[in-house]
């Protein structure tokens with residue numbers, strides 16, 4: 209029996225060393241946890257644990273610092289790129305990343321993200337787009353889709369009075385200071401693998417001193433969307449991906465051929 | 469060391485550099501801009517950090533991030549820009565970080581104008597940002613004092629893990645005066661045990677102003693307020709002039725305190741027994757010194773280039789033991805020594821009405837003048 213179980217047990221999954229062994233506060237089906245894990249895996253794989261400083265933002269991920277076993281600071285709503293600029297300029301040898309929601313990055317913090325990118329600030333930004341303000345209970349975000357119901361667009365986002373979604377990654381990719389700007393999704397295993405590669409690339413860009421990198425991750429918010437986790441994944445795929453197409457918007461030539 | 473003729477704003481910048489500021493973040497606004505421009509030249513020259521931010525909002529948050537690393541960091545601005553910084557100021561206070569901020573005040577409210585003012589007193593001394601925090605506030609009355617207080621600001625900020633505001637104004641920022649600069653201090657090489665620097669070789673650290681547990685937040689607030697009591701006990705600074713036999717006491721800070729000194733000298737020449745108290749720390753406020761003066765004085769005259777903001781603190785300190793009068797200029801109109809002198813003469817002549825609030829009496833008098 210013992211012999212047998214040894215043969216059968218092969219560990220295929222491990223908690224990343226940079227990922228603290230606690231359960232998160234995220235709702236079931238939320239992809240913040242997936243994104244956290246991917247970032248932690250990349251930090252491990254690149255051996256960056258002792259060199260990394262994270263900047264948490266205001267939103268559901270405000271407690272990100274509880275989950276990463278790296279040094280962390282936590283910024284006011286929207287100001288993570290400014291705070292990261294302060295950290296990185298003083299400690300240029302450290303790897304600095306922000307982790308921001310779509311309300312944080314594309315609404316209240318629009319100026320900060322645009323100018324961090326324009327300056328070619330050598331930081332990496334992980335941008336979780338779940339089409340609403342998760343933490344405050346699901347209000348309309350700059351990324352809410354036309355017609356999408358939220359607690360502050362109860363009849364569905366009316367573009368006549370509430371405007372159109374902001375495609376932040378496309379916008380930021382037009383800036384000369386931005387070196388790597390891509391959009392990925394977290395709705396299925398294949399997308400998750402591609403997302404992880406993008407996260408890795410963003411850190412590689414920073415380590416090579418190439419400047420600003422941003423990975424947008426299409427994410428779910430089952431609780432506020434009023435869906436089961438599985439329904440949310442389908443909703444993301446069927447509604448968000450068509451509006452926010454996945455792809456590379458800006459890739460610095462120095463990393464274009466990078467393989468890992 | 470030899471004296472140099474320097475503009476107030478540039479002298480503050482050079483003083484900060486010599487005090488070992490590692491990083492400066494700012495945004496242009498008159499009458500503060502020379503400070504930013506000076507930094508843009510000198511900081512890169514010394515291999516230190518200078519960033520012109522996209523707004524004061526970004527500048528204060530860059531300061532916030534840089535301060536988390538335990539380095540000496542600062543920003544500077546003028547009234548409207550400082551208003552924009554207030555969210556960040558509260559976060560910095562909530563995270564207990566040492567930060568130096570220079571406010572070169574101008575006429576207001578709103579966009580106001582670029583002439584000197586003191587209308588930010590309440591904002592800076594009594595809060596500004598949300599929540600219960602205190603900032604140490606230093607008010608220079610000359611270019612030399614701007615230099616000295618800037619150096620002190622960095623030391624106090626570190627000693628108490630506090631925000632220290634150097635509350636200057638457009639006249640002191642813009643004027644040129646001879647001043648002696650401090651020696652160049654080397655940049656710090658040892659950093660406090662709370663600094664976020666990357667966790668190599670130690671446990672991770674995080675810095676934040678979030679505290680979801682009200683009881684824990686209250687404990688933090690208690691701790692910070694006890695530290696504030698220590699600051700009140702040890703850091704009150706003020707200047708007294710001609711106080712020994714003074715029956716009348718003028719109280720003014722910053723450039724107004726200096727203008728008042730000219731007026732007090734002129735009044736003394738006319739034989740009026742008048743003295744001056746010039747608070748140098750507006751927070752902690754020299755309450756005891758003023759309370760003591762109220763015992764000896766018949767009348768205290770508060771002069772400010774605002775609508776009577778420090779006035780309230782003086783009234784609290786005087787506690788009814790002396791009559792308090794007020795004279796102010798607002799909107800960027802600079803107060804002249806003759807005006808203060810004529811107020812001193814009016815008070816010395818006696819027969820003052822004690823009806824109502826000193827601010828109302830001042831408003832009524834100024835309405836009659838027109």
Ligand SMILES: Cc1ncc(C[n+]2csc(CCOP(=O)(O)OP(=O)(O)O)c2C)c(N)n1
Pocket residue numbers: 266267268269285308309310311312313336338340341342343344349
């Ligand atoms: C200055 C300020 N305004 C508003 C808030 C309230 N607030 C907290 S989280 C949040 C929305 C965050 O949404 P998002 O960035 O999309 O992140 P998510 O929670 O969806 O992950 C808001 C508006 C705040 N904390 N600070």
